[in-house]
Amino acid sequence: MTESLLIPFDYEYMRNAMWVSALVGGVCGLLSCFVALKGWSLLGDALSHAVVPGVAVAWMLGLPFALGAFASGLAAAWLMVFIRRNSRIREDAVIGVVFTAFFGLGLVLLSLFPSNIRLQTIVFGNVLGIAQGDILQMLIIAGGVLAVMALRGHDLMLWAFDAAHARAIGLNTALLQALLLGCVAAVAVAAMVTVGAVLVIAMLVAPGATAYLLTDRFRRMLAGASAMGAGTAFAGAYLSYFLDGSTGGVIVSLQALIFVAVLILAPRHGLLAGRRARRAAQATLQGAA
Template identity: 40%
Template sequence: MIETLLFPFQLVSMQEAFVMAAIIALPSALLSCFLVLRGWSLMGDAVSHAVLPGIVLAYIAGIPLLIGAFAAGMTCALATGYLSEQSRVKEDTVMGVVFSGMFGLGLVLYTQIETDLHLDHILFGNLLGVSPADLWTSGIVALIVTTALIVLRKDLLLNAFDPAQARALGLRTRWLHYGLLALLSLTIVATLAAVGLILTIGLLIAPGATAFLLTRRFDAMLIVATALTLVSSLLGVYLSFWLDSAPAPTIILLMTAAFIAAFIRSARRTRRAAV
């Protein structure tokens, strides 16, 4: 019985999947807390979809796909910021237009080239097919993002809640704004090989939203989000083996279930407090 339960850990592809899941858990969990507090859920969705044309153009140019993905993600973020500042249209509307346009451009470009690159792997990830290069790339990016978020967490937190006070204290709020967007793009690059463009948004929103319902202190929120993401990621990979399902959607389903449970708990606690 024990040997059967431990069998997935003996497969090389599963071992690499476990390692990749653990690598991307930390930066995505930490970043999700800041995105939830800033109200940037749609921004995460926008950037994750907008990297597709960058990937296709990078393939055509013969450069690493992740470079194209990061460039496209930052282009989307900068374009959204510029257009929202120069027009009366609200930022969420601009984001919707920009990311849908870039995603459409990516699909059109993809249909015009001949490649053995599978679109479903780009959209939904291929956690069981990650290469050592993917592990190293995601590991380096995860280290950069995690370090930056931990070092700048107080400044980013103040800028999220009170930008005017942050400016009064001498913080470079514009640098913090676009720095967070850069970290968002880097995190999407790190998770691209594992969960793809479509499911990345689940990793970037669900942990922070769930932790927000369960905690009242930001530091505790970071810890809860990280623990939730790590457990859901490792358990999702493990369960996917026995369910014969794809690991990435299984991970997202576990996170969704955790959010629903946290929501029910929070609602009950609110009703008891009202009584």
């Protein structure tokens, strides 16, 4: 039995898939805390889809795919911010229009200029066939995100909780927003290879939302979300070998199961805890009456 459970570690492609997935999951979990606090869940989805035209243009120009995807993600983020600040359109409508427009443009470019880029790989990911260049790219992105968090993490936390207060004490909130958008766009590019554009949104939301139900301290939330992201990504890649299923799908399914369990059982903010608190309040009122 033990030998059977260790079989995935005998294959280099599985070892690469597991540790790369854990790396991306941990970084996504870290950023998911800020995404959850700022209400940027749809933004992560938008950026993950907006990278498609960048990948197509990079292929046509002979540039690295990551460069095109990152540039396209930043362009989409800037366009969303510009439209939101200069129109009366609601933020969710702006995000929906921009990400569908970019994704549609990407589909047109891929159909007009056929290449060796498979749309299925972009949409669903292929971490089992990850190349050394993609691994290096993920290491660079992860290092960059961690450096930003180490240098400006406190300012980003203050801005995420209260942007008005951050502005009042002299912080450059526009720069902080640009830094966070850049980190999310970069991680969306990295996670696209692992779970694909469709499932990136789950990795950028589920860990932070789960940790938010478990603690009221932001630093613990960061640690918990990062651990959940890395752990579920590693376990999902491992289990996908035995299930012979989509690696990204298994990872996201694990995260969803954990979220549902925490939503029900969280000691302070879970559904059962809320029901007990309401019953206790009703009992107190009846006793006072």
